[in-house]
Amino acid sequence: MKRNRSKDEYIIIVGCGRLGSHLANLLSKSRKSVVVIDKEEKSFGRLSEDFSGFTIEADAIEIDTLLQAKIDKADVVVTTTNDDNTNIMIAQIAKSIYGVPKVIARLFEPSRQKVYEELEIETLCPTVLSAIEFKNIIVEQEVGEK
Amino acid sequence: MKRNRSKDEYIIIVGCGRLGSHLANLLSKSRKSVVVIDKEEKSFGRLSEDFSGFTIEADAIEIDTLLQAKIDKADVVVTTTNDDNTNIMIAQIAKSIYGVPKVIARLFEPSRQKVYEELEIETLCPTVLSAIEFKNIIVEQEVGEK
Numbered sequence: 001m002k003r004n005r006s007k008d009e010y011i012i013i014v015g016c017g018r019l020g021s022h023l024a025n026l027l028s029k030s031r032k033s034v035v036v037i038d039k040e041e042k043s044f045g046r047l048s049e050d051f052s053g054f055t056i057e058a059d060a061i062e063i064d065t066l067l068q069a070k071i072d073k074a075d076v077v078v079t080t081t082n083d084d085n086t087n088i089m090i091a092q093i094a095k096s097i098y099g100v101p102k103v104i105a106r107l108f109e110p111s112r113q114k115v116y117e118e119l120e121i122e123t124l125c126p127t128v129l130s131a132i133e134f135k136n137i138i139v140e141q142e143v144g145e146k
Numbered sequence: 147m148k149r150n151r152s153k154d155e156y157i158i159i160v161g162c163g164r165l166g167s168h169l170a171n172l173l174s175k176s177r178k179s180v181v182v183i184d185k186e187e188k189s190f191g192r193l194s195e196d197f198s199g200f201t202i203e204a205d206a207i208e209i210d211t212l213l214q215a216k217i218d219k220a221d222v223v224v225t226t227t228n229d230d231n232t233n234i235m236i237a238q239i240a241k242s243i244y245g246v247p248k249v250i251a252r253l254f255e256p257s258r259q260k261v262y263e264e265l266e267i268e269t270l271c272p273t274v275l276s277a278i279e280f281k282n283i284i285v286e287q288e289v290g291e292k
Contacts, residue, residue, distance in 0.1 A: 011284065022256060022277040027284070076284050104283060106276070110168060122283070129279055130252070130272040131168035137250060137270065138157065138173070138222050 009033065012074045014060040014090050015081035019106060019126065021046035023078065028052050035069050060090050066098070076102040084108045091121045155179065158220045160206040160236050161227035165252060165272065167192035169224065174198050181215050206236050212244070222248040230254045237267045 009032050013020050016038035024036045025048045034053030037060045038044065044055045058065040060079075071077065077094040079087035084107060091105040107113055107123040116123045155178055159166050162184035170182045171194045180199030183206045184190065190201045204211040206225075217223065223240040225233035230253060237251040253259055253269040262269045 009284075018254070018256065018273040019276055019280075022273055023280050026277055026281045030281070030285070032284075078280055078284075080280075102284065104280060108164070110164065124276060124280055124283065126272045126276040127164040127168055129275055130165055130270060131172055133275055134165075134169050134224060134226075134250060134270055135172045135176070137268070138155075138178075138224075138248065139176070 009075045010070070010073055011035070011076040011078065012037065012066075012069050012071060012094075014038075014077070014079040014087070015106075016043035016046060016055070017080065017082060018046070020078075020080035023080065024053060025051060037065060037069055061086060063093075066090075066093065071098045071100065074098070074100050076100070076104070078104050078106075080106045082108070084112060088116060088119070088121060092119065095121065155221045156216070156219055157181070157222040157224065158183065158212075158215050158217060158240075160184075160223070160225040160233070161252075162189035162192060162201070163226065163228060164192070166224075166226035169226065170199060171197055183211060183215055207232060209239070212236075212239065217244045217246065220244070220246050222246070222250070224250050224252075226252045228254070230258065234262060234265070234267060238265065241267065 011027055011032050011034050013024050013036045016036045020036060024034050027034050028051045035056060037056045039059050041057045056069055060066060071094060077100045079090045081087055087105040091103045094100040095103045104122045104124055107125040110125050110128050113123055113125060157173055157178050157180050159170050159182045162182045170180050173180050174197045183202045185205050187203045202215055206212060217240060223246045225236045227233055233251040237249045240246040241249045250268045250270055253271040256271050256274050259269055259271060
């Protein structure tokens with residue numbers, strides 16, 4: 001399944017916790033069309049006042065929720081919940097069933113990264129990313145002081 | 147308080163969760179001297195088999211623990227626990243009382259970043275970092291497809 005993509009990209013974010021909401025705010029600022037799905041309404045309180053996207057209060061594990069979010073029209077699906085299994089399951093549904101061109105899953109447990117790579121789901125692991133950044137800050141200072 | 151720093155840098159990591167342990171493993175691989183402090187012994191199970199540093203099972207909020215970790219000799223202190231207040235309190239002790247040259251605190255709640263900047267404690271927020279990285283992945287693909 002191949003789709004034409006335009007500047008009016010349509011992005012679905014699953015999970016409106018710290019990461020999901022921050023990403024939604026960033027993308028909204030960049031004038032992307034964003035829909036955020038979360039089971040708890042209060043999570044949407046993290047969205048900025050000028051967030052221009054839509055919110056859906058429902059469980060994204062349910063196909064009905066994904067259909068309501070128009071997953072068949074999505075250019076990008078990002079799963080950011082606190083649960084690795086939820087993230088990867090929804091990522092797989094988005095990719096395999098609905099042929100979403102770009103699917104990225106947040107990954108909690110770094111040791112599982114390779115398994116997900118085998119499923120050909122792109123993952124981003126905040127822990128690995130942050131550890132590398134911390135290390136760079138420490139090592140950078142060293143170089144600067146030589 | 148100014149100290150000479152050598153390649154044999156001495157780094158204290160507070161918290162041996164996913165982030166703390168991953169960072170400890172990275173720094174140990176880079177042949178840094180590392181001490182990791184955590185309240186729970188089982189947390190040290192996350193350290194790799196070839197981790198060459200030391201571990202201290204104790205509460206880093208206690209001054210005795212920090213003294214046991216030789217905080218007065220540390221070149222770098224990184225606080226990585228799951229609690230913002232704990233991270234910032236230990237970071238302040240390291241900086242103000244023991245004059246540790248480089249202190250970095252993990253920050254959970256992005257909205258608090260500015261407050262901590264006023265305290266002149268360097269912070270790293272995995273949420274902000276990850277959201278930017280997710281956004282870059284999404285935007286990068288767009289550019290590639292133009």
